[in-house]
Amino acid sequence: MKIYHWAICAGIFWIPILSGCKTSESKGEISLKKSLEGKFLIGVAVNDAQASGQDTAGIRIIKQHFNALVAENCMKSEVIHPEEDKFDFTQADRLVDFGERNKMVVTGHNLIWHSQLSPWFCVDKDGKNVSREVLIERMKKHIHAIVGRYKGRILGWDVVNEAIEDDGSYRKSKFYEILGEDYIPLAFQFAHEADPNAELYYNDYSMSHEGKREGVVKLVHKLKSMGLRIDAVGMQGHMQMDFPKIEEFEKSMLAFANAGVKVMITEMDMTLLPSPKRNMGADVATDFTYKKELDPYPDALPDSVSLAWNRRMEDFFKLFLKHSDKISRVTIWGVADSDSWRNFWPIKGRTDYPLLFDRNHHPKPVVSAIIKDAVDENRSN
Ligand code: 9MR
Numbered sequence: 001m002k003i004y005h006w007a008i009c010a011g012i013f014w015i016p017i018l019s020g021c022k023t024s025e026s027k028g029e030i031s032l033k034k035s036l037e038g039k040f041l042i043g044v045a046v047n048d049a050q051a052s053g054q055d056t057a058g059i060r061i062i063k064q065h066f067n068a069l070v071a072e073n074c075m076k077s078e079v080i081h082p083e084e085d086k087f088d089f090t091q092a093d094r095l096v097d098f099g100e101r102n103k104m105v106v107t108g109h110n111l112i113w114h115s116q117l118s119p120w121f122c123v124d125k126d127g128k129n130v131s132r133e134v135l136i137e138r139m140k141k142h143i144h145a146i147v148g149r150y151k152g153r154i155l156g157w158d159v160v161n162e163a164i165e166d167d168g169s170y171r172k173s174k175f176y177e178i179l180g181e182d183y184i185p186l187a188f189q190f191a192h193e194a195d196p197n198a199e200l201y202y203n204d205y206s207m208s209h210e211g212k213r214e215g216v217v218k219l220v221h222k223l224k225s226m227g228l229r230i231d232a233v234g235m236q237g238h239m240q241m242d243f244p245k246i247e248e249f250e251k252s253m254l255a256f257a258n259a260g261v262k263v264m265i266t267e268m269d270m271t272l273l274p275s276p277k278r279n280m281g282a283d284v285a286t287d288f289t290y291k292k293e294l295d296p297y298p299d300a301l302p303d304s305v306s307l308a309w310n311r312r313m314e315d316f317f318k319l320f321l322k323h324s325d326k327i328s329r330v331t332i333w334g335v336a337d338s339d340s341w342r343n344f345w346p347i348k349g350r351t352d353y354p355l356l357f358d359r360n361h362h363p364k365p366v367v368s369a370i371i372k373d374a375v376d377e378n379r380s381n
Helices: 002-013 022-026 056-065 090-101 132-149 174-194 210-225 246-258 303-322 365-380
Strands: 041-046 068-071 105-113 156-161 199-204 232-235 262-270 327-332
Touching: 041 056, 041 090, 041 105, 068 090, 068 327, 090 105, 105 132, 105 174, 105 327, 132 174, 156 174, 174 199, 174 210, 199 210, 199 262, 210 246, 232 246, 246 262, 246 303, 262 303, 303 327, 303 365
Parallel strands: 041 068, 041 327, 068 105, 105 156, 156 199, 199 232, 232 262, 262 327
Antiparallel strands: none
16 A cells, blocks of 8 residues: 555656655645645545544644535534424524635535434424425525525525435425425425525435436426526535446446536535445435454455555546536535544444545545646646
């Protein structure tokens, strides 16, 4: 692994720094955001320990390498709108301030999602589904309050999250149960009313599935034909080592771009742990029992595994560079391995290695590789 890293570093800076290019990066001389300038924004999901200033090692990386951020959790309805008449903007305000202080583009995540949904949202005090009229009014109030509060400060919103199933059909969420397909155009309409300048996105996982690809393309056409604003499709990008095939992911990127929207990779990470199922997707409700053999690297990673991970991650970034004209942002779902939700999903308490920075907050070899690939591409253009 060290030799691979040396080779990458030496290629650009002719300095064989076996420690992971730490010296030059920590001086701020090279960074992801600098090398990717003019290609796409490079973002990161930020948690409250970072936005509130506690995680200083994480903050150092965020400032050095990223020019965009998204709220990992603090804008989800159960946090920001815990009761019908009560909003809690404490964490979200902190996050937006943090982004502005660090001159980062801020994305809001998310407005309408079946998961992490405030328990009151779709039901009455007896737990029965509310009427169509009541739910529309609640959605309108929710979206207007949140989007309105950050008007002009947030570039764009994941308006609806994870509404389409792998086969292209609509997810049978509470929103769908009560409002049918209408809830999606309504959400986009309300978000646009609240901040006409904000970009609006549809965001989902497992986007390389043919069925989902077609379902999402259909949705984009539908919103456009209704005269509604939709700027981009967010492909979450929660990858596995054997899924998806890069070509399938590319097909979806091209399909969305052909539908007339920008493509964003919104939640990039890649697990290298054995999976209890082939295509895991990212349904947070999935939960499997812990088994030691499914947690093979609790202390350290064998070089061969690390090498394969770094190579595959680089291959994805090569794909993003190839299609940078279609991509507006690539966002990594967390700063360092220890921050990642992958350590808790789909099995709690495992040790995973899905992000670009390790548990010591050192860059993995792929960071230098991405920088080199971006610099090389600039030279050849
Ligand atoms: O990373 C997030 C994790 O900390 C939360 O516990 C979880 C539930 O809110 O959500 C994770 O982020 C999800 C994102 O909001 C939507 N796509 C799937 C992500 C991973 O589950």
